[in-house]
Amino acid sequence: MTFPVDVVVMAAGKGTRMKSRKPKVLHRLGGRALAQHVLDTAAGVSARSVVVITGHGADQVEAGLQAPVGADGQAVDLRFMRQEPQLGTGHAVQQAAPVLPDDGVTLVLSGDVPLTRADTLQALIDTCGGEHLALLTLDMPDPTGYGRIVRAPDGAVSAIVEHKDASDAQRAIREIYSGIMAVPTRLLRGWLARLDNRNAQGEYYLTDVVRFAVADGLRVQAHRIDDAVQVAGVNSPRQLAELERAYQRRLADELMDQGVRLADPARLDVRGSLHCGQDVEIDVGCVFEGRVELGEGVRVGAHCVLANVVIGAGAVIHPFTHIDGEKPGVRVGQGALIGPFARLRPGAVLGAEVHIGNFVEVKNSTLADGAKANHLAYLGDATVGERVNYGAGSITANYDGANKHRTVIEADVHVGSNCVLVAPVTLGAGGTIGGGSTITKDTPPGALSVARGKQVSIPGWSRPAKKK
Numbered sequence: 001m002t003f004p005v006d007v008v009v010m011a012a013g014k015g016t017r018m019k020s021r022k023p024k025v026l027h028r029l030g031g032r033a034l035a036q037h038v039l040d041t042a043a044g045v046s047a048r049s050v051v052v053i054t055g056h057g058a059d060q061v062e063a064g065l066q067a068p069v070g071a072d073g074q075a076v077d078l079r080f081m082r083q084e085p086q087l088g089t090g091h092a093v094q095q096a097a098p099v100l101p102d103d104g105v106t107l108v109l110s111g112d113v114p115l116t117r118a119d120t121l122q123a124l125i126d127t128c129g130g131e132h133l134a135l136l137t138l139d140m141p142d143p144t145g146y147g148r149i150v151r152a153p154d155g156a157v158s159a160i161v162e163h164k165d166a167s168d169a170q171r172a173i174r175e176i177y178s179g180i181m182a183v184p185t186r187l188l189r190g191w192l193a194r195l196d197n198r199n200a201q202g203e204y205y206l207t208d209v210v211r212f213a214v215a216d217g218l219r220v221q222a223h224r225i226d227d228a229v230q231v232a233g234v235n236s237p238r239q240l241a242e243l244e245r246a247y248q249r250r251l252a253d254e255l256m257d258q259g260v261r262l263a264d265p266a267r268l269d270v271r272g273s274l275h276c277g278q279d280v281e282i283d284v285g286c287v288f289e290g291r292v293e294l295g296e297g298v299r300v301g302a303h304c305v306l307a308n309v310v311i312g313a314g315a316v317i318h319p320f321t322h323i324d325g326e327k328p329g330v331r332v333g334q335g336a337l338i339g340p341f342a343r344l345r346p347g348a349v350l351g352a353e354v355h356i357g358n359f360v361e362v363k364n365s366t367l368a369d370g371a372k373a374n375h376l377a378y379l380g381d382a383t384v385g386e387r388v389n390y391g392a393g394s395i396t397a398n399y400d401g402a403n404k405h406r407t408v409i410e411a412d413v414h415v416g417s418n419c420v421l422v423a424p425v426t427l428g429a430g431g432t433i434g435g436g437s438t439i440t441k442d443t444p445p446g447a448l449s450v451a452r453g454k455q456v457s458i459p460g461w462s463r464p465a466k467k468k
Contacts, residue, residue: 005047007045012083027234033065081099089205137177270288283303286304302320303319391415
């Protein structure tokens with residue numbers, strides 16, 4: 001039997017123990033907001049719609065979340081409903097009720113529980129089957145603070161009792177309610193209308209719908225799991241850090257199952273998406289942000305930071321290299337050697353067998369196949385031809401205080417050490433620029449150009465007046 005699934009994500013809580021002005025559900029795990037993980041998982045169960053209940057910091061939460069994308073490549077319908085004031089979990093879901101169609105199943109999730117797997121939620125939905133109230137439960141050694149699952153003699157769930165309302169005998173129960181349920185919407189709507197706040201907290205508990213279901217003669221099903229990480233919430237910086245490590249270990253295991261060789265899976269941080277070809281090796285302490293693609297046989301040395309970059313097959317990224325492509329991205333060609341201590345900035349495009357050595361920075365520049373800049377150099381807004389050798393201490397002076405200009409270095413040029421190339425300038429193919437030169441004019445192909453110790457005149461530039 002097939003039926004639509006509509007997801008309700010509760011994200012109205014303040015999270016005072018986070019000791020932060022930022023709404024709790026916007027704290028980041030693996031580079032994404034906690035609640036964004038939940039939304040993305042909802043897309044993994046082919047949700048028809050997602051309704052996020054906001055309250056504390058509602059404007060920030062609504063601005064900070066994006067509609068998840070389903071398997072068909074289409075964005076899932078995302079809506080926000082506000083809970084003001086916050087009067088409990090039942091009251092939160094009541095805010096969503098007006099926009100939930102009766103023909104589906106409502107899946108209730110928490111915005112601060114980010115690591116529930118899509119296959120776990122699908123199993124819960126299957127347990128519901130469009131007919132039953134289904135709860136996700138877990139046995140915990142220390143269930144303090146969680147609602148307890150009370151079962152009838154035949155094993156059916158008869159009630160959920162919140163910790164603060166539980167008797168001593170009920171507090172001894174180790175099976176807890178995770179806060180996640182799947183329920184036919186047509187039944188949920190009636191049960192929400194029957195909620196009251198006669199309890200120790202004076203709140204409207206969503207868990208009371210279990211009591212109503214039993215009273216109506218409906219058998220309540222439980223899907224029990226044994227992975228506590230999947231139902232762990234975030235209420236403090238310590239818990240956030242613990243879940244971060246659990247999340248990273250999950251990703252590390254997935255990468256190793258694909259054949260990626262990690263020097264130490266406990267020292268890996270993926271804060272975006274990492275896609276690897278065969279025979280990739282990653283040393284310790286590396287951080288991957290945004291979208292990173294590593295081609296076949298790529299080796300990444302220790303303590304590198306790579307963000308928004310595509311690295312071709314066989315390239316070697318030596319230790320302590322920093323690559324951040326931001327929106328324009330960075331591309332590194334096959335067999336390139338980068339680092340150690342190199343920096344590639346947005347718009348850097350490196351061809352095959354390019355060498356970028358220690359303390360070399362490249363920004364918005366293209367280096368053709370075989371070009372080399374091995375030591376202590378800067379290339380900004382430059383087009384560098386094949387087999388160019390760019391000397392230590394040399395820079396492109398690409399900014400005149402108002403505009404940026406481009407430097408063109410044609411194929412097979414040799415630039416000596418400690419040179420300044422004042423853009424806009426073109427160095428002709430096969431030429432040699434003597435060490436210590438300051439080049440302000442185009443040089444012809446094959447020329448030997450030497451210009452030492454001369455005053456540099458940059459057209460259109462004048463020194464700013466000193467402030468009085």
